Amino acid sequence: AQKVTQAQTEISVVEKEDVTLDCVYETRDTTYYLFWYKQPPSGELVFLIRRNSFDEQNEISGRYSWNFQKSTSSFNFTITASQVVDSAVYFCALSANAGGTSYGKLTFGQGTILTVHP
Amino acid sequence: DTGVSQDPRHKITKRGQNVTFRCDPISEHNRLYWYRQTLGQGPEFLTYFQNEAQLEKSRLLSDRFSAERPKGSFSTLEIQRTEQGDSAMYLCASSSPTSPHEQFFGPGTRLTVL
Numbered sequence: 001a002q003k004v005t006q007a008q009t010e011i012s013v014v015e016k017e018d019v020t021l022d023c024v025y026e027t028r029d030t031t032y033y034l035f036w037y038k039q040p041p042s043g044e045l046v047f048l049i050r051r052n053s054f055d056e057q058n059e060i061s062g063r064y065s066w067n068f069q070k071s072t073s074s075f076n077f078t079i080t081a082s083q084v085v086d087s088a089v090y091f092c093a094l095s096a097n098a099g100g101t102s103y104g105k106l107t108f109g110q111g112t113i114l115t116v117h118p
Numbered sequence: 119d120t121g122v123s124q125d126p127r128h129k130i131t132k133r134g135q136n137v138t139f140r141c142d143p144i145s146e147h148n149r150l151y152w153y154r155q156t157l158g159q160g161p162e163f164l165t166y167f168q169n170e171a172q173l174e175k176s177r178l179l180s181d182r183f184s185a186e187r188p189k190g191s192f193s194t195l196e197i198q199r200t201e202q203g204d205s206a207m208y209l210c211a212s213s214s215p216t217s218p219h220e221q222f223f224g225p226g227t228r229l230t231v232l
Contacts, residue, residue, distance in 0.1 A: 033219045045223035091160050095219055104174050108160030
């Protein structure tokens with residue numbers, strides 16, 4: 001079974017601060033994908049980033065960066081120079097091979113509420 | 119290019135009534151997923167279609183729930199004899215054959231059972 005844990009329930013920062021959201025995952029599969037989604041107050045889930053289990057290279061995309069470490073089963077997400085518009089609920093998610101069948105379902109964490117104050 | 123659309127956006131019903139939700143995926147997306155999200159929680163997987171075939175169903179999908187995707191395009195999710203515990207946001211997502219791991223979500227249907 002897959003499991004995703006986001007230990008931080010809520011984070012509050014002041015605009016322009018950097019903020020890191022933590023994610024720890026569990027899976028027995030050797031092939032899997034990890035994701036971060038953003039859910040603003042409007043409710044629609046917005047895809048942010050994806051990383052597969054074969055690629056531990058960490059990247060930066062604009063103000064977003066992520067740190068994927070298989071040794072600790074962590075997939076942390078950092079927003080640099082946060083803005084008020086970044087205020088939302090952020091979800092980490094996992095998609096695994098599930099015993100050889102095609103990839104399908106996402107397993108989500110419980111989410112981290114990020115509030116960025118002006 | 120339009121995104122995933124869901125109808126209705128909000129539904130209020132009385133306990134015991136049947137409800138049906140519709141999801142229109144992004145054009146040419148062959149995979150379609152249904153999730154349920156309760157307040158303060160992450161979305162939970164309900165079921166998954168590849169074209170018209172329903173390939174996986176969660177244990178959360180009780181006998182009162184049924185999903186269809188008859189022509190491999192839009193999908194419907196029906197809940198029979200609704201219960202107060204069915205109150206949640208029902209999310210639909212789709213993905214393409216070329217990027218099957220990237221799911222695009224619709225705005226959701228918020229169900230309130232009185």
